[in-house]
Every structure is written in C-alpha cells, then in structure tokens.
Amino acid sequence: MCGIVGISANRPIVQHLIAGLSALEYRGYDSAGVALVGKDGIARLRAKGKVRDLVALQAETGLDGHCGIAHTRWATHGVPSEINAHPHVSGQVSLVHNGIIENHAALRAELLAEGYEFSSQTDTEVVAHLVERAQRRGLGLREAVQDTVARLHGAYAIAVVSAREPGTVVGARYGAPLIAGLGEGEQYLASDVHALLPLTRRFMYLEEGDVAEVTVGAIRVFDASGAEVSREVKESHFNADAVERGEYAHYMLKEIHEQPVAVADTLEGRIAGGKILTQIFGVDAERLLADTQAVHIIACGTSYHAGLVARYWIEQLAGVPCTAEIASEYRYRDPVVKEGTLFLTISQSGETADTLAALKLAKDRPYLARMAVCNVPESSIVRESSLVLMTRAGPEIGVASTKAFTTQLVALALFSLELARAKGLDAARYADGVRQLEQLPGLIAETLKLDAEILELATHFADKQHALFLGRGTHWPVAMEGALKLKEISYIHAEAYAAGELKHGPLALVDEEMPVIAVAPNDRLIDKLKSNLEEVRARGGVLYAFVDETVAHGLDAAHVVILPAAGEIAAPVVSTIPLQLLSYHVAVLRGTDVDQPRNLAKSVTVE
C-alpha cells in the first residue's frame, strides 16, 4: 500500500527520496510524488504510474533540495491520477498520508465553508489544509500537526513540510506505521525500514499517537498527550542485500527458492534433542498450553490459509477445538469466547488493518492470551500481542506471499505439536512430527527441483481463463492458496474446492477448457479423493495431479507431478511449492507484473 519517505539533510536528497520510494514499490501503488521545501517555497512532482515515471520527471526538471517528503499512493479515495497523487499542497504546506481519514467529509465541508479550495478527490487534502490553517493562526509546524491530528478520525501516518520552516519534516502516526531513522548530520522518516536501509540501520519505532519533529541535527518525539518522550533506538537486523533481487528475474522467484533456508531459520534454536523448546512461546508457555481449551485463529489472505491448515493440526493432534476466521468478518460479529480460549493472529507484515483491529477487539474479550505468528518483529501486531512466535522468512518483497506462508506453516506446526504434547499426544506421533519438521528444508529443496517440469506444465495454462483446485483435509487450504496465487499474479480466475464438494456445484463447470489441479498426497483421504478425480475425468476434465509416488500408481490423470513423500505435518508445505512455481511460470508466460500485480498491495493497512 502507500509508502512514505521524508528527509532533512544538508545536501541534495531527491535521489534518496526516490530511492526510498523504489524500495517501497513492492508494497503496491499506482502513483508517486515528491515535494522539496526551501526558502523559496515548495516544489513538487507527481506522476500516475510507476516510480520510473517520477524519475523521468525529475530528470527533466532537475528538481532537488535538502528537505522533502515523498510518497507512493495506493488509491482509496479518488482514482489513481496525478491530481490525487501525494504530496498534497495547501499554501506553504505539503503533506503525504497513508491510511484513511474517516471524518474527511465533515472536515472538507468545514474547510470549504472557510474558503479553502480542493483540487483532489482524496481524503488526505483536508489534512494539508488543516495544518496550513493551524500554521496561519500562528502555530509552529510541529504544533500545527499536533493540533491537526487531534481533529482526525481513522488511521494515518503523515509526513509534512512547510516553507515557513524549511529544514523540518514533521511526522505523526495513528493506526499506520511510521519510523524515524537516525543518520549522521541528517535524519529521516519512513513508513517502512526498507526505504531507509541504504541510509541508516538505526531506527525509532514511533508509537500510536506520536508526533516526530525531524531536523538535520535531531529527532524529537512527542506522545499523544503532547509530552516530549524518548523512544528506544533499535538497530535493524535487516541486511540491505536481503532486499536485492540478485540473479533472479523476479523477487517472487527468489523468495520461492529461499524457502529451504527460511524454513531452516524458522526452526533454528527451537528444537533440541527431538523436542520443541516450550519457552519459545513465552516464559509462561507451559501453563498457558495446559490451560488452552480452544483456539481462535484470525488472519487475512495467505495468512488465513496458513491458519486453516493449522486448524486441522490443532484438532487432529491436540484434540483442542479450533476455528480459523478472516479478520474482516471476525471484527464485525459477536464471537462467543469460552473460558480458556487462546486468540492467535497470523500476519506476515504485522500491519494488516483488519487483523490489527481484530486483535485490539480481542483485548476486551475474555481470551486466555493473545498470541501472534508474525514475520516483522517491530510490527504493530507483535507489539499488541502478549505471546509471539516469529517466522524468520526475511523480507518478503513479492506481493504474492510465498516464503512467508511456508514459514507460517512451520511456526504453526511447532505450536500445534507443542499444544498437543501438553494435551498428552502419543510420544511416537510427537517425535515423528518433530522429525518431519527437521526434514523439511531438505524436502523443500528436493521439491524445487521440479521447476523445469512445472514450467512445461505452465504452458498448458497460459491461455486458460479459469482453473479449479481441489484438495481434502489440510490440502484443501493448500488448494485455496494455490488458487489465490494463480489469480493474484496471472489474473486467471481460479477457485479452490474441498474435493468432496465437487459434485455439489463446481462439477458443472468442468470441461476441457477448465484445468483441474488436484493436490493429493498420500494421506488418509486419498481413496476418497481418487473417486473425486474419477468424476472429473469422466466429464472430460483435464486433470493435473500433484501426488507422491504411492498415489501416482494407478491414478488416471492427464498430467502427474510426483512430489517427495512427506508425512501429515510436512506434506502441506511440500505440496505448496509446486503450486507457487506453477503460478509464477504461468504469470511470466502471460507477461503480467509478477512482483506487483495490478490493484494489489503487499500490506493492506487500510480497512
């Protein structure tokens, strides 16, 4: 979604502002802009489309300066266009904004009545006018921002400059991330550390309601009450190389191939002597696991699919009732929370607006504890949770999630097995589950060797309009994830069904134009799934089966891809890999923007 960069320096910085935007491109956006402030006022450039369009504009105009703000916009209010692109300007003030101002209509009416004119359809422009009005009434820039944010309802991270105070960038956050970066003789603001990694590794993570005043020499932070506060300076562990594409054609391909390492990293230090270390779930984990009588899993998108797989594991292995639910639904219903229920969010970014809102609601409900499985240590979801199990996928840049998903499955498997142990799981089954996890990096590496075979299969899909994915048990959510990947990046309409539902509707769609992809490892439902596949074959459907060797024998499918044999814990992870590769190759063949598919965002920080 939207990205923010702000810099105050003693040297020309437009290249750094734009480089910061390029580093945020992965989040998904549809326009970009930059504003520089100097004694002569504000100069800005905005372009619909890509950051490269902004680069071209900058090269044409030669615009530069020592202090400025920049933005990538993902449209919410108002179409993607130059006019709606940020930064917005009001008199001497220029501003960029991530999030949604919910009371923008009332504020707009108020400002219109006072004679302010609006040039965009955005909710953001009101904020620029409010800061301008406050400054005109005599407030300094920081005070004007503090005065303004008190009027805002909704979620925001903003960065503001003013020609009345060239050299200062003021940022504020509530419900959307904003960080301050500390440099030598220059200071920064950004919505994501990736934007600033080439400039600094030292960051302050602003808290809800904070306002930060950034000048060449210092960053001052004020909390929601207006009191000056100090926020801890943290060294980022991210390696700038981790966000390089290297030899790979796309980030997504790189991230698919990083999975053996990402999974190994997620397991690192969490198993010893064939046992999962209980303290990885928190100091009080032993008691907590014993007290857990039910689990509510809440997530969005791919993370939700990981939750659906975990639901099977938690019920099968631990015998504990578990639900997995989409956050945007959970937050607007009245769930019944029985005593001893653990609330578990799953999120790659830790900033997804619906998941975060659900987590905040859960605080007022009688949950046993709030646990997060997350990939970003400093994220809002991590900070709002009492227990955290980090995935260690490293930065995921491709909008379509790959290594984040498989590492989530690994973290959730650790949790499921440990909960099951606390509930008396048979020792042999526990040991087998742990062994399967330990073998996973090798199994994934072996599965990745199927790449050439899958590339060949992808040619069958490139001209298709639809595809149907089937699975049973834990492989139903794996099929859902496969369908999601295909639609996200190739724009082929894809649906996933639990194979048992086939004859309750989707079978009507099956003909030679509808490829049917079955994920069917050798589990206890295999015979039932084989019957479902026969139903497809009997209707002339073209069947692609991803199975292990034992199942392949005697399977009447047009195309069979043999996966390494894997047990109940490892199999959903292994089966995911070929589906990622298939989507990737189909998208490349169709010539889509693989890493930044149209209309999508990496981290959905608005509702």
Ligand code: G6P
């Ligand atoms: C967006 C991304 C998805 C992701 C979902 C949830 O839709 O494009 O890849 O699965 O958000 O994000 P989270 O960061 O909470 O896992």
